[in-house]
Amino acid sequence: MLLLALGSMLVSIAQSEAVSKHKAGLLNAAETGLEYVLYDIKRANSANEPTYDFGDDSPPVTVNVPTSWLDDDQMTVKARVWKVGNEDLQKVEAFSLLWSPQLDPSQGDTSSFSEPVRSKLGLAESEFFHTKVVEVTASRGVFSKSIRAIALPESSTLNPASSFPSVGILAISDLSVSSDGGSLSISDPSNSFTGDGPYRYALSIQSNKQISLTGSSGTLDVKANVIASNNSAGAPSDFVSSDGNATIHGRLETNGGDPAAENFVAQNGSQPNLSADNVLADADKVQSANPDIDRGGENTVPIATDAGGTPIGVDSVPSTSLQDLSINGSNTNSDLSNFLNALSNGNFGDPGTTITFENGIDSSGNVSSSYSVDSLVLNDTVAKVQIPSDIGQPVKIYVQGNNSESAVDIDASRLKNFGSPENLQIYYSGSKDVNISLNSGQFSGLIYAPNAKVSVRNGSSNSEDQSFNGAIVGNEVNIAMRGNMNLVPDPSSGSGSSAPARTSTRYNLASYQEVNGKLVE
Numbered sequence: 001m002l003l004l005a006l007g008s009m010l011v012s013i014a015q016s017e018a019v020s021k022h023k024a025g026l027l028n029a030a031e032t033g034l035e036y037v038l039y040d041i042k043r044a045n046s047a048n049e050p051t052y053d054f055g056d057d058s059p060p061v062t063v064n065v066p067t068s069w070l071d072d073d074q075m076t077v078k079a080r081v082w083k084v085g086n087e088d089l090q091k092v093e094a095f096s097l098l099w100s101p102q103l104d105p106s107q108g109d110t111s112s113f114s115e116p117v118r119s120k121l122g123l124a125e126s127e128f129f130h131t132k133v134v135e136v137t138a139s140r141g142v143f144s145k146s147i148r149a150i151a152l153p154e155s156s157t158l159n160p161a162s163s164f165p166s167v168g169i170l171a172i173s174d175l176s177v178s179s180d181g182g183s184l185s186i187s188d189p190s191n192s193f194t195g196d197g198p199y200r201y202a203l204s205i206q207s208n209k210q211i212s213l214t215g216s217s218g219t220l221d222v223k224a225n226v227i228a229s230n231n232s233a234g235a236p237s238d239f240v241s242s243d244g245n246a247t248i249h250g251r252l253e254t255n256g257g258d259p260a261a262e263n264f265v266a267q268n269g270s271q272p273n274l275s276a277d278n279v280l281a282d283a284d285k286v287q288s289a290n291p292d293i294d295r296g297g298e299n300t301v302p303i304a305t306d307a308g309g310t311p312i313g314v315d316s317v318p319s320t321s322l323q324d325l326s327i328n329g330s331n332t333n334s335d336l337s338n339f340l341n342a343l344s345n346g347n348f349g350d351p352g353t354t355i356t357f358e359n360g361i362d363s364s365g366n367v368s369s370s371y372s373v374d375s376l377v378l379n380d381t382v383a384k385v386q387i388p389s390d391i392g393q394p395v396k397i398y399v400q401g402n403n404s405e406s407a408v409d410i411d412a413s414r415l416k417n418f419g420s421p422e423n424l425q426i427y428y429s430g431s432k433d434v435n436i437s438l439n440s441g442q443f444s445g446l447i448y449a450p451n452a453k454v455s456v457r458n459g460s461s462n463s464e465d466q467s468f469n470g471a472i473v474g475n476e477v478n479i480a481m482r483g484n485m486n487l488v489p490d491p492s493s494g495s496g497s498s499a500p501a502r503t504s505t506r507y508n509l510a511s512y513q514e515v516n517g518k519l520v521e
Helices: 002-046 086-095 117-121 336-343
Strands: 061-064 076-083 132-140 143-153 169-171 174-187 204-207 210-214 220-222 225-228 240-242 246-248 252-254 324-327 330-333 354-356 360-362 370-373 376-378 384-387 395-399 406-411 415-417 424-428 433-437 442-457 467-487 507-516
Touching: 002 061, 002 076, 002 132, 002 143, 002 507, 169 174, 174 204, 204 210, 210 220, 210 225, 210 246, 324 336, 330 336, 336 354, 336 370, 406 424, 406 442, 415 442
Parallel strands: 169 204, 169 467, 174 210, 174 220, 174 467, 204 225, 210 240, 220 246, 225 252, 354 384, 370 395, 376 406, 384 415, 395 424, 406 433, 424 442, 433 442, 442 467
Antiparallel strands: 061 076, 076 132, 132 143, 143 507, 324 330, 324 360
8 A cells, every 4th residue: 555655656746747847848938939039020120021010000910939949849839929008008017017117108217227228219219119018828738838028129229310310401510502503492202391389391401500592503492491590609690691592481590680681581471472582481371272361370470580499419420340241151341342342242443333232241140231431432433332222221331531531422323322311321420521422313311420511512414303312410511402402301210211210129028927828829
């Protein structure tokens, strides 16, 4: 009898140990499934795939974890991913141990947390940056084990264009705009109004010192607000000057002085005089097809001489260091000349060669889109470079400007960006010149050079079809061209493009919870 009892007890212990081992295997499989989902989110973002781009009403995404990731091919692991909203966060805080202070929008900006994740999320407007809930269930036979986790982007991850302010052109000192040999039109792609406060154009161009608008050699049509924000002591009275041939369809705003004395003409009244005025303040009209309706909003006079905004500050210019890259299996580094030479099999110096830009892969297996170059010179002595519209990540070029007369000298006919302006971003912190010559081409990109003189000109040839598409930040900005400037007023939110700029985002776990049974069927 004693031996029988002892045998039964040993069998029970063995069964218990087997069940415990089996449950541990299920937990390991669920954790592997969670790792796979975080990997797949990053992979999808890098490949510009919308798999995990959740809107407010988007259904959850169900993921089958490949058996190649699992140690036991008899195991089934499924996951479900969905976007967490503010209402969900409030429920988590009230009822679940998953809540953490970093998830609370009201507490994320405080200094009491070493990593205020939520404050960084607030800087990112693109939908795919939002917090995600990941639920994973591992099953084998009748046994199941689940994990529920909240995943957040790394706090250091910002939108690619986050350094750019929400104006299409910002000059820290002087801004000069003139038509050159023909008509020049400035607008944003949507040509939209905003109802924030008084009606006004969504697009603004701004100088922190003074602005000159000239249409003497053609017509200059500015479908934007023009803002001179010089409020320094001893500032000149002619914040904004014109030859009288430039038309501002938006509001003209300064901190002082009398723009009317500088050849601007606008009559006090309910409507602008279209035949005489060159400051129309169109957006201040009530949005109606009836031209007799009085202006809406607060501005009943086309010129607001005391409404100039506060000078805009700029972020420090980001930088990048050289790293080893692999392009189609060939090793190079992120020096742009070497990179382009590798893409063109060493023919970057051949003007007859056309190079299609590709992202590289760094030593950690991550897609790389950041490149360093001493000077960015793309003229008719080098190969043509094109950036396809479906490139996985924006091309970000960090210019050192150490050994050349100009830091940037681009012939737009030699550099073609077929996607949105965010797909090409040029950063430069020095004071040498940045020159864009259109030469009847279309330049599409963002230029961030707050200490340099940035010039956009016709070049040796010009056309009414040429254009500059993007945004500019410079110390001094000089525009002298014909054609169109299609400005992106807020690049970081993807304005003026069909999709927001993406980046390869690594997700960290903010909270983690084990659940017995199935969460995902």
